[in-house]
Amino acid sequence: MSYPLWPHTGDPFRTGAGARRAITAEWESKGLGSRPRPSASIGALPAEHIEVLASARPDVVSFHFGIENRAVVAELKAAGITVVASATTVEEARLVELAGADVVIAQGLEAGGHRGTFTGVDASGQAGLFSLLPQIVDAVELPVVAAGGIAEGRSIAAAFMLGASAVQIGSAFLRCPEANVPEAYRQVVAEATDTSTRISHKQSGRPARMIRNRLFDVLEEVEGAPQPFPTQLDLTDPLEDAGDADAMLLFAGQSACLARSLPAADLIAALAQETTERLAQGSPIRRGSISPTSPPE
Ligand SMILES: Cc1cc2nc3c(=O)[nH]c(=O)nc-3n(C[C@H](O)[C@H](O)[C@H](O)COP(=O)(O)O)c2cc1C
Incomplete structure (x- = not known):
């Protein structure tokens, strides 16, 4: 069983003509030179890639757009590698478990960057982390990592209360110098x-959450399908070399606004301290808010 592709696949030379024209205009207006040739669309992981992983033996291999079949997962685990995969629905979490992974990441709708979706469920039908996490925790035996919208000790503590074994944080690090x-x-x-x-x-060829800007709107308005992932991304990603925030893809999640400008190590230390304090404190009711012991007048 293998579900590596979102439905939007195809020949990068034949699809997405409108998107290609729009991106060409962006390249030319920024004087970025000639566009790179489109690459082939992704498919299943090539055998050579698996061999390299099995011999390099990283501690963890994390799959994002679907998990490989049981034989590949078993090969990686036999090499001592912990296999992790993202799920955006309960069904995907079950498929990750069936494939033999060690850990599943529950990616809530708040998350920045690409949706790990691999069963074709539209984003409008996907749940936020507060709903998704306890449902996945109940549906699988695997340890669950919570991802999406987590940027502070408050949300880390909440994820633990909802059954997470760990959290994965992306957008909160975007302001770190690293x-x-x-x-x-x-x-x-x-x-x-x-x-x-x-x-x-429409911006990269696969569903992803990003900050809306002019480039987002330009590509949103292009009629027809974008080029398949990663061809479209190969062409939109380098636009950031021009340094114009209105003409680059700004992958980020719904809690990006909570990101702090701190070195990554300091941010990690702050998150750990806040979480410890929050968990020790118990009730997270804010001062001035409605509490069970002080009903509103
Ligand atoms: C800029 C950016 C790049 C990302 N790149 C990857 C990636 O290459 N692989 C991956 O598995 N997840 C990637 N993610 C998604 C994260 O793994 C995770 O799902 C997400 O960051 C969690 O939500 P948050 O951004 O609200 O913390 C990326 C996220 C961001 C914001």
Whole structure:
């Protein structure tokens, strides 16, 4: 069993002509030179790739757009590798477990970057982490990692309360100096709000959450399908070299606005301390909010 592809696949030379024209215009307006040739669309992981992984023996291999079949997963595990995979629905979490993975990541709808979706469920039918996490925890025996919208000790503690064994955090690190993003990107993240992001497949060829900007709207308005992933991404990603925050893809999640400008190690230390304090405190009711012991007047 293998579900590596979202339905949007195809010949990168034959599909997405409108998107290609729109991206060409962006390249030309930025003076970025000639566009790179489109690459082939992705398929199942090649055998050579698996061999390299099995011999390099990283501690963890994480699958994002679907998990490989049981034989491949078993080969990786036999090499001492912990196999992890993302799921955006309960059914996907069950498929990850059936494939023999060690850990499943519950990726809530809040998450920045690409949806790990591999069963074709539309994003409008996918759950936020608060709903998804306990449902996945109940559906599988595997340890569950919570992902999506987590940026502070409050949300880490909440994830643990909902049954997570660990959390995966992306967007909260975008303002760290270690994050490999242009300064203009970092600046937009600093100014983001709760309503800044959207999910669409039209910018990279697969559904992903990002901060809406001019490039987002330009590609959203192109008629017809984009080029298949990763061809479309190969062409849109390098636009960030021009340094214009309105003409680059700004992958980020709904809690990007909570990202702090701190070195990554300091952020990790702060998150650990906040989580410990929050869990020790128990009730997270804010001062001034309605509490069971002080009903509103
Ligand atoms: C800029 C960015 C790049 C990402 N790249 C990857 C990636 O290459 N592989 C992957 O498995 N997940 C990737 N993710 C998704 C994260 O694994 C995770 O699902 C997400 O960041 C969690 O939500 P959060 O961004 O709200 O913390 C990326 C996320 C962001 C924000």
